[in-house]
Amino acid sequence: MRWKGRRQSSNIDDRRGRGGTPRLRLPTGRRVRRGGGLGLTGILVVLVIAWVTGINPLTLLSGLEGGGGGYDSPSYETGTPQTPANDEAAQFVSVVLADTETTWGQILAEHNADYPEPTLVLFSGSVPSACGYASAATGPFYCGADRKVYIDLSFYKQLAGQLNAPGDFARAYVLAHEVGHHIQNLLGILPEYQKARRTMSEREANALSVRVELQADCFAGIWAHFAARQKGFVEEGDIEEALNAASRIGDDTLQKQAQGYVVPDSFNHGTSAQRVRWFRKGFQTGDIRSCDTFNAKSL
Numbered sequence: 001m002r003w004k005g006r007r008q009s010s011n012i013d014d015r016r017g018r019g020g021t022p023r024l025r026l027p028t029g030r031r032v033r034r035g036g037g038l039g040l041t042g043i044l045v046v047l048v049i050a051w052v053t054g055i056n057p058l059t060l061l062s063g064l065e066g067g068g069g070g071y072d073s074p075s076y077e078t079g080t081p082q083t084p085a086n087d088e089a090a091q092f093v094s095v096v097l098a099d100t101e102t103t104w105g106q107i108l109a110e111h112n113a114d115y116p117e118p119t120l121v122l123f124s125g126s127v128p129s130a131c132g133y134a135s136a137a138t139g140p141f142y143c144g145a146d147r148k149v150y151i152d153l154s155f156y157k158q159l160a161g162q163l164n165a166p167g168d169f170a171r172a173y174v175l176a177h178e179v180g181h182h183i184q185n186l187l188g189i190l191p192e193y194q195k196a197r198r199t200m201s202e203r204e205a206n207a208l209s210v211r212v213e214l215q216a217d218c219f220a221g222i223w224a225h226f227a228a229r230q231k232g233f234v235e236e237g238d239i240e241e242a243l244n245a246a247s248r249i250g251d252d253t254l255q256k257q258a259q260g261y262v263v264p265d266s267f268n269h270g271t272s273a274q275r276v277r278w279f280r281k282g283f284q285t286g287d288i289r290s291c292d293t294f295n296a297k298s299l
Helices: 039-053 057-064 088-109 155-160 168-186 189-197 202-228 238-248 251-259 272-285
Strands: 012-014 023-025 075-077 119-122 126-129 132-135 141-143 148-151
Touching: 012 088, 088 119, 088 168, 088 202, 126 148, 141 168, 148 168, 155 168, 168 189, 168 202, 168 238, 189 202, 202 238, 202 272, 238 272
Parallel strands: 012 119, 119 148
Antiparallel strands: 023 075, 126 132, 141 148
């Protein structure tokens, strides 16, 4: 993957090594409307996206109008965002994030929709977010409440070593997957999922989570599809690195590695075969409509 010298994203908040204790701002208890309403133009955009994705437009409207918002959640005051340090790991994720911005910006622009870009937060050890306090053990994650992706870059050492998934494109796949969750959030899918799981059993919620995660894998594959079309960016063997990474972090593989057996009812990300299949589907088609995991009879 020839990433050096390419455009870097400006949407990086580097919190590594930041001292001090975050100040918790307690919720006020009032209801909030995320974004203050869509308006006629916004509604038309949602209808376009619904046509592209095949998702019920009422689902998108309820998610974007604040239907999944509920009451204010606790948030943290963390100070002024910091620019990324001049190190190779930060530069790499900044380049990948910039390319996802270009890809998804173009995809949505083709349907007259804007792409609100997510912020990538780099942290060390632990980090406060609008979704709660998380440690590096959580792994990379996306918080829909603040539209930010969080990653402790030491995870990439674990990915290459403990999980045996080395390579630049394996690392890029992980970030593209989290950006996939951002796309789901913009489409109203994540708010609807979070609302639905409140009334589900643990087994049902896990099964729905698998479909959410596999769709994010498919969206990551769409990014890879367009990345591979750029001259001199993706090299031979890169896509195989991503497929290997998808395979190495399947629920069945991780459970076998950790405890020697699998518990299918506890799967919440999908098996290795499923994660590979949906990433490959997005990569081969480059079409967001191919990523409808919710109506797929077989995953």
